[in-house]
Amino acid sequence: xxxxxxxxxxxxxxxxxxxxxxxxxxxxxxxxxxxxxxxxxxxxxxxxxxxxxxxxxxxxxxxxxxxxxxxxxxxxxxxxxxxxxxxxxxxxxxxxxxxxxxxxxxxxxxxxxxxxxxxxxxxxxxxxxxxxxxxxxxxxxxxxxxxxxxxxxxxxxxxxxxxxxxxxxxxxxxxxxxxxxxxxxxxxxxxxxxxxxxxxxxxxxxxxxxxxxxxxxxxxxxxxxxxxx
Numbered sequence: 001x002x003x004x005x006x007x008x009x010x011x012x013x014x015x016x017x018x019x020x021x022x023x024x025x026x027x028x029x030x031x032x033x034x035x036x037x038x039x040x041x042x043x044x045x046x047x048x049x050x051x052x053x054x055x056x057x058x059x060x061x062x063x064x065x066x067x068x069x070x071x072x073x074x075x076x077x078x079x080x081x082x083x084x085x086x087x088x089x090x091x092x093x094x095x096x097x098x099x100x101x102x103x104x105x106x107x108x109x110x111x112x113x114x115x116x117x118x119x120x121x122x123x124x125x126x127x128x129x130x131x132x133x134x135x136x137x138x139x140x141x142x143x144x145x146x147x148x149x150x151x152x153x154x155x156x157x158x159x160x161x162x163x164x165x166x167x168x169x170x171x172x173x174x175x176x177x178x179x180x181x182x183x184x185x186x187x188x189x190x191x192x193x194x195x196x197x198x199x200x201x202x203x204x205x206x207x208x209x210x211x212x213x214x215x216x217x218x219x220x221x222x223x224x225x226x227x228x229x
Contacts, residue, residue: 006045012053012122052122095168095186097161103147105158111135112149112158119144134190154188162189166199173206 106112115135118124119142127136135142141152149156157165165187169179179196189195200206 006047009046009048010051011048012051095155095157095165097157097164099146099148102155102158102161105160106148106156109158109160112156115142116144116149119149151188154184154186157187157189157192159189162192162195166195169196170199170203173203173209175206175209176200 106116111131114129114132118132118136119139123136123139127133138151142156143150169182169187174182176197179200180193183192183196
């Protein structure tokens with residue numbers, strides 16, 4: 001019915017605007033399970049607009065019309081949630097913490113709880129709290145699964161577990177670049193890059209293992225053909 005026709009999709013989830021409404025292709029931070037759905041949506045010609053839930057005339061009209069039939073959207077949602085949970089498990093597996101411990105500490109972290117509350121409802125138009133603003137600027141990349149906050153495919157680590165994760169990243173003294181590369185695959189918190197840099201800078205063994213700067217080769221002066229040439 002909609003193949004070949006241009007239509008407008010209304011949504012009450014602002015993060016979908018950055019994922020499905022991008023004019024420059026699929027965002028690089030989009031998780032693999034969302035990339036598949038985005039690729040499927042590229043076959044259709046549509047634009048995405050945000051509308052508050054309270055502004056919908058009848059938000060679930062279509063689902064009510066087919067209430068007596070199997071709800072395909074519930075099956076799709078269950079599939080996506082299962083894949084998101086798998087992403088959480090894979091990211092946690094490489095860290096010195098468990099998913100259960102991360103979820104428990106996330107529940108105690110008031111900053112992450114404020115972020116999760118905004119993520120589940122609607123983000124405010126402006127954010128005055130400097131701690132919340134660090135997540136507000138990245139809200140289109142945030143998601144929530146298995147009671148853990150996710151940034152892309154990375155688990156957001158509560159403040160009480162950050163030192164433990166840093167110690168794990170620092171094992172073997174791999175250096176700043178390697179530590180950041182590992183962190184970008186599994187863990188995230190707003191100051192993780194600077195925390196890694198400060199840790200390596202204060203580590204004597206890291207300084208000893210660091211590569212020496214490349215020595216500049218000496219270039220001789222050209223020989224003069226005559227005095228004072």
